[in-house]
């Protein structure tokens with residue numbers, strides 16, 4: 363019986379993952395003007411085959427750049443690079459297995475830092491398992507907090523955790539769904555020996571309980587390395603060896619490659635395949651996959667495991683909003699400061715400049731127009747620029763949480779989380795800025811103007827969020843937005859009579875939230891002005907009442923219906939465009 367046959371006989375366990383002739387590469391990049399290759403195609407994984415069983419606790423080792431992370435991400439079915447070959451989990455393509463069967467703990471943790479450990483885990487439990495009010499879910503969370511020594515830290519903000527504690531939290535979130543296959547990318551890197559041993563101990567227990575645990579490990583100590591019952595040695599994108607520690611030792615010994623006493627075997631194997639190409643080739647030639655082709659289809663392997671499901675869309679929105687509220691509560695000082703700086707100070711400045719103005723005189727018409735434009739533009743610009751960067755900080759988190767919730771739920775929750783700002787900003791502006799202005803029926807008119815500005819602010823938020831989502835990956839939204847703003851605010855009627863617009867530009871006004879906002883608040887004010895004083899000795903044409911002012915600007919007659927429908931349409935269009943931008947980011951896949 364040759365070595366391969368004896369290995370096969372020894373390893374008759376249930377094969378969970380089967381990797382066959384996996385090849386992963388990056389595509390050649392060309393400059394778009396000269397069509398010359400700027401970056402050649404790079405093969406990252408080259409004809410990798412392996413079979414992983416229940417109870418395997420695999421250490422994936424190899425020199426830097428060997429392809430370990432790419433291999434792990436492919437096992438999890440999350441690799442977005444071009445590939446050929448297959449990765450199957452009990453016969454099903456890894457990319458299509460049920461949610462929660464495979465979980466990956468990436469090398470770099472990404473969390474919403476301002477929330478606490480418990481809040482993060484409650485959010486993940488709710489998203490992955492179901493209501494935290496259900497006793498089994500509460501128990502799962504409690505057990506994980508105890509087993510991973512996170513109980514004492516459960517109320518600490520994630521920002522205050524050490525690197526090791528963050529790793530434990532990442533692991534806890536992955537274990538919530540009780541995955542059959544757990545993949546960890548360098549779980550011990552950067553940890554002290556106590557925390558590294560703690561994590562490896564937990565992972566070993568999981569493997570002993572019948573799960574498959576695969577970890578890439580960077581320079582593991584001899585003690586840690588011994589804990590793994592299987593190793594996968596990679597070099598230059600190839601699987602040099604995969605099997606038990608004993609088999610690896612025997613295989614290397616056959617070629618007179620003996621690990622000296624007291625020498626770390628992991629380091630020895632990595633050194634052997636990195637230093638001598640002959641050794642690497644010899645081992646590679648004699649390495650054989652240890653499992654039969656048909657093992658993955660054995661009845662014992664047919665069970666499917668974890669019970670996770672995606673929550674209803676509305677519940678996802680609610681949970682995401684709950685998480686944003688937690689961040690908001692922690693950052694409340696910041697928001698109050700923003701409110702003071704952006705709104706209170708600027709509205710006080712406006713109020714002091716427009717003391718006592720009234721639209722009942724010819725001179726007052728210009729002042730009133732300027733005043734209305736200022737409050738409309740200040741509100742629109744401040745909320746839209748705030749929304750523009752809303753996804754900037756969240757993108758990495760969003761791409762890390764791909765699959766946990768739907769992109770549409772995330773978009774809607776982000777949009778809704780900005781609504782309080784639209785109300786508070788508009789009401790504060792109107793309340794302060796109109797204090798010294800002479801308005802007919804002051805309170806009622808201010809309330810009407812505030813309501814119109816809230817609606818304009820909602821459309822401006824949709825516009826800012828949409829632009830942010832469309833240009834998010836390029837990071838140029840701050841450059842593009844001012845260009846897009848220009849035609850939109852020219853349509854407001856504040857700088858250019860709408861009736862003077864060339865006919866081909868006329869439709870643009872229907873895309874402008876500035877136009878609808880100005881049209882609404884101008885109508886609210888000027889419709890109440892029945893008489894405008896016209897001095898005898900004036901040389902210019904007099905506007906006799908508010909209706910003439912509105913007509914001169916080119917504002918509408920049926921403003922409630924037109925502006926209401928217009929603002930709804932603009933909001934909807936920007937939301938759809940923004941959602942498409944975010945969906946494009948989601949389609950790029952999981953970031954690791």
Ligand SMILES: Nc1ncnc2c1ncn2[C@@H]1O[C@H](COP(=O)(O)OP(=O)(O)OP(=O)(O)O)[C@@H](O)[C@H]1O
Pocket residue numbers: 388404406424425426427428429430431432433443580
């Ligand atoms: N998306 C990508 N685009 C271009 N090159 C990539 C991409 N992902 C990986 N690579 C390249 O593929 C090679 C293997 O990367 P990988 O991260 O899988 O190696 P690794 O063994 O995990 O390395 P390390 O131990 O340093 O983390 C590296 O040379 C890397 O630069």
